[in-house]
Amino acid sequence: QVQLQESGPGLVKSSETLSLTCTVSGYFISGGYYWGWIRQPPGKGLEWIGSIFRSGSTDYNPSLRSRVTVSVDTSKNQFSLKLSSVSAADTAVYYCARDIGHYASDYWGQGILVTVSS
Amino acid sequence: QSALTQPASVSGSPGQSITISCTGTSSDVGGYNYVSWYQQHPGKAPKLMIYHVSNRPSGVSNRFSGSKSGNTASLTISGLQAEDEADYYCGSYTSSSSWVFGGGTKLTVL
Numbered sequence: 001q002v003q004l005q006e007s008g009p010g011l012v013k014s015s016e017t018l019s020l021t022c023t024v025s026g027y028f029i030s031g032g033y034y035w036g037w038i039r040q041p042p043g044k045g046l047e048w049i050g051s052i053f054r055s056g057s058t059d060y061n062p063s064l065r066s067r068v069t070v071s072v073d074t075s076k077n078q079f080s081l082k083l084s085s086v087s088a089a090d091t092a093v094y095y096c097a098r099d100i101g102h103y104a105s106d107y108w109g110q111g112i113l114v115t116v117s118s
Numbered sequence: 119q120s121a122l123t124q125p126a127s128v129s130g131s132p133g134q135s136i137t138i139s140c141t142g143t144s145s146d147v148g149g150y151n152y153v154s155w156y157q158q159h160p161g162k163a164p165k166l167m168i169y170h171v172s173n174r175p176s177g178v179s180n181r182f183s184g185s186k187s188g189n190t191a192s193l194t195i196s197g198l199q200a201e202d203e204a205d206y207y208c209g210s211y212t213s214s215s216s217w218v219f220g221g222g223t224k225l226t227v228l
Binding site: 038045046048051060062101102103104108109110111 | 121150152154156163164165166169170175207209210211214215216217218219220221222
């Protein structure tokens with residue numbers, strides 16, 4: 001059974017960098033598929049942040065591209081998200097997910113709430 | 119990229135069928151057969167219900183079906199059950215190799 005688990009600080013100060021890691025079990029990232037990050041502000045809808053392939057090739061949401069970096073560590077079976085210069089608007093539940101092709105995500109982590117404080 | 123347009127809410131009685139629409143443009147929904155639908159219960163992660171317009175993942179009830187016409191995709195739930203009450207989101211691949219979601223639809227089972 002494929003499982004994903006987000007980890008990282010639940011509180012980040014404004015203007016700093018948000019860093020999260022997604023640990024995958026039950027499937028080797030090196031085996032294929034894209035791996036992505038999606039967020040959901042409290043009470044609002046879903047927003048795609050970015051995705052990465054095992055090779056390291058990435059795609060990012062154009063509205064966040066200047067602040068986002070997604071990376072992969074196949075040796076640890078993990079992929080990570082860095083979002084710089086955060087503000088209160090970045091407060092959200094952050095999910096990691098497996099993409100089986102063209103943004104159809106079949107496995108999701110439980111999500112982690114990240115609050116940006118001033 | 120603009121969000122796809124979904125109705126804010128829909129409702130139906132147990133046993134009935136409902137349809138949720140998802141309207142985009144020729145640069146996303148209309149241009150590719152890569153529309154997916156997600157069900158989200160409160161406090162839970164989204165669950166993939168339909169992918170690539172009309173494909174159902176293993177384990178998803180055949181009461182859920184998807185279709186597309188032009189720039190509008192649709193999710194139909196037949197034989198509505200109480201457990202179907204949730205938020206539903208559509209998503210589409212776009213011409214800029216990105217992913218855009220709809221604003222979400224709250225389904226109420228009366």
